[in-house]
Amino acid sequence: MLRVDHEAPDIPALRKLGFVADMHFHTSHSHDCKTLVKDIVAMARKLGIYVAITDHNRIGGVLEARKFKNAPIIPGVELCSKQGKEVIAYFYNDKDLERFYNKRIAPWLKDKNALRSSRTPFRIRDILLWLEKENCVVHMPHPFAPQPRKAYPFFRRKQHKPLIEGFDSVEVINCTETRRSNLSALGWAVQLGKGMAGGSDGHMLNALGSAVTVSKARSIKGHLDNIKRGHVRIVGTELKPHERALNYAKGSVATKFERGVKGGIQKAASFPKKALRLDLQSFR
Numbered sequence: 001m002l003r004v005d006h007e008a009p010d011i012p013a014l015r016k017l018g019f020v021a022d023m024h025f026h027t028s029h030s031h032d033c034k035t036l037v038k039d040i041v042a043m044a045r046k047l048g049i050y051v052a053i054t055d056h057n058r059i060g061g062v063l064e065a066r067k068f069k070n071a072p073i074i075p076g077v078e079l080c081s082k083q084g085k086e087v088i089a090y091f092y093n094d095k096d097l098e099r100f101y102n103k104r105i106a107p108w109l110k111d112k113n114a115l116r117s118s119r120t121p122f123r124i125r126d127i128l129l130w131l132e133k134e135n136c137v138v139h140m141p142h143p144f145a146p147q148p149r150k151a152y153p154f155f156r157r158k159q160h161k162p163l164i165e166g167f168d169s170v171e172v173i174n175c176t177e178t179r180r181s182n183l184s185a186l187g188w189a190v191q192l193g194k195g196m197a198g199g200s201d202g203h204m205l206n207a208l209g210s211a212v213t214v215s216k217a218r219s220i221k222g223h224l225d226n227i228k229r230g231h232v233r234i235v236g237t238e239l240k241p242h243e244r245a246l247n248y249a250k251g252s253v254a255t256k257f258e259r260g261v262k263g264g265i266q267k268a269a270s271f272p273k274k275a276l277r278l279d280l281q282s283f284r
Contacts, residue, residue, distance in 0.1 A: 002230045009235040019217040021050035024199025027061035033203040037064045044072045054078040059101045081124035084148035088139040128166035137224045141171045144181035168228045173198030173211045173236040197227045198234035211236025
């Protein structure tokens with residue numbers, strides 16, 4: 001059964017249901033983030049959840065997490081195509097991710113100009129073709145984000161529509177998006193018959209766990225398989241405008257804000273009190 005709840009996650013309660021993971025989070029290895037891997041691992045352990053590290057065009061965060069024994073990390077990467085459309089790839093193990101990355105993406109990094117851009121020179125078609133040959137889950141993040149990241153109109157074009165087949169799942173809750181954008185993503189995912197997942201898209205530690213994907217799994221493999229099959233519950237809500245701004249803030253302001261946060265995530269009272277629950281079993 002697929003269920004989507006637009007409310008602040010009650011993580012202790014959700015943990016009783018199975019595997020809980022924030023499926024979209026960034027580290028200091030992303031160009032727009034300063035949050036350290038060690039702090040993410042510590043907070044994930046404190047909350048008792050897994051976190052998918054999905055840095056922009058980099059896997060350094062995933063590789064750094066290897067230093068921590070039994071770190072609750074799902075290996076991933078968020079790749080931005082030449083057209084500005086993004087793809088998240090969740091891998092079942094970090095070795096497969098590293099092999100793929102070193103073969104397809106790392107050679108591009110030799111270009112010094114690449115270090116100053118969030119985009120890669122690769123077409124979205126090529127990225128999807130490469131990932132089709134890998135043992136991974138291919139995920140479409142924030143399909144109704146502002147341009148140039150907005151994926152919906154791009155994939156609705158006749159010449160790009162076949163590329164949708166390359167995706168296994170769609171992100172239907174992203175805390176940095178608006179409620180309208182997330183509901184639009186949910187409706188499109190149902191229409192496409194795709195698997196679904198949700199994550200905070202956090203760049204600061206206080207966002208970790210503000211959106212999670214839950215499944216009756218005992219391992220990363222089982223959880224990723226459940227995402228593809230649509231056997232998940234997704235719980236989360238959007239950040240307020242000032243929280244979104246701080247989430248993307250750079251430099252000392254963001255760092256000081258993080259240090260002042262107690263317990264890692266905002267209290268539920270800081271989120272919209274009205275919850276929206278959708279049971280989508282009838283659509284599947």
